[in-house]
Amino acid sequence: MSGVVLPSPAATIHVAGAAKMDAEPEQPTKNAVDNDQSPSPSEPDSDAIKMFVGQVDGSGLSPPTTRYAHDSFKNVVVELEENPILGIRTPEGDEGLWGGERVVKGWIESAPYTKKKILPRYWVPKLFFPALKTSVLYSEILDKYIKVTVTERAMRLIDENFGLDYYILKSNEIDLDSKFANSLKRELLLTLATESYYENDEDKKCYIKDKYAEFKIPEEEAEWVGLDLNEAARKLQDIEDSMPPVPLKYSLEKDLVERLRGGLDEVSQELEGPNAPVRTESKFGDKLFGKYMNPIGQKLRNATR
Template sequence: MASLVKNLKSLTPSVPRAIVTWDKAERIRRNEEIFKDQTSVVHRLPDHYKKRYWEMILSDKAPVHYRPPNSRVAYDSFKNQEVQLENNPIVGIRTPEGDQGLWGGERVVKGWIESAPYTKKKILPRYWVPKLFFPALKTVVLYSEIIDKYMKVTVTERAMRLIDENFGLDYYILRSQEIDLDSKFANSLKREMLLTLAAGTYYDYDDDKKAYIKEKYSEFCIPEEEAEWIGLELNEAARKQQDLEDSVAPVPLKYGLEQSLVERLRNGTDDISQELENPEGPVRTESKFGEKMLGKYLNPIGKKLRSATN
């Protein structure tokens, strides 16, 4: 019989032992297989994107559906013994509907419930029934002062609490990591905010408001070349890199050869320029074909011909 959390009392102030969860291990294993291919397009991605992407892969997601332990060892008053606390995160199921709103990291959780909990076992035996737990959703209107837009978004109560704790939608989106946002809509919104801050295309009609926004969010200003890659998944980033490479027209080989020839002629390192500068005429070299291919048969004949001409 498992004990309840209220029966556990912390014995040591030490933090829990650092572990690698199965979700994090699976992320590392999958990306390691992708980056092993040296010919893959992922190696041609910008360095700042690869650095940010691996920081996200190696980071731990903020606990949402569970409470992590605060100590390593606790005393169980119900069992009258010491227990070793473990960090067992609950990882939910990511849905397409969650990518279209702000769920604050919440997902659909798969669990079990007890059948007929208020019926006696003699009348009806109890057994465990699988169940999906869905977050409570609601539709609200949110305002972003950076892009100056009102948005109708599907959110959860946790997302609204996080927005209130960060004093607005913009601070919540910009301060949160991509792995904690856990939504394509949130990541695209963050990318749009950073691009707007980098380009400075906000409140052009009001200089005071523009100066206020620039000073307020100055800590999040990054170059535009880096901001356009924020929030992209690996497949989206690879597709973007391939489109950038395909947009550049290939240069024909003859133009490169022509330019190299002109450079050699200008520097005087070409064979034609050496022949023109040599007054004695072109330098002739004796062919080595006979010695390499049929040396033992043609060498005596060549000697006789050379002696006859002399």
């Protein structure tokens, strides 16, 4: 006999959002341009694709190591299931560095220490929030101090990457899981692309340039980093609107001239070849207006002689 066993009171969740979710990317809102088939300014790279369809780094998860386990409460062997924790994204999470943590909805027992002889114990829902704190972080590239709300996991990741800049630049957008972090990453990449840092200190500028040389990308590509689907669609629409429209006749005329110069126009070759059709004048106009126009034309020819 096998089945799914509810956690015992000793196995109740104690840490708020300590596990990182393997959640699917969020669906775009109604403001997204659904029918926009316009091509992007550049070829899509792997990082842009991973932002929407990639998987979250699962280093914060603790999946089961075995397929089966013994349930001491029911004294049966049960099959373990690997169900990632799906967190709830909040607006406050987009304003800080949470290291991928979110608000987690779980279950707790109602009055677990109260003995109930008749009614059973009920599981009631509960929201588990990450432990937040305010910290001041330093960005070496921007040369600025940033006061932001962080979690213990985010601070641990910053320490493991030896600084805020390395943590932001090395992490994927889907792992940062924050609009603030993605905006900061775009700002760092734009600063590295334009080299607009430490203008008055050449030694420090050369040091930063050599230290973060692996993260330098073209400015046109850095402008698109960290944008969500709605922001990218609006940016592309603004670029297309800023470009003056070119009449179609100019492109068709240019194409025709190139084909005529290269001798690739089949219609013109048929008309100019030896087997070209003979053009004859229409007699319809002469029959209809000849008796009126011919005398006038004859008088004009005589007057000009």
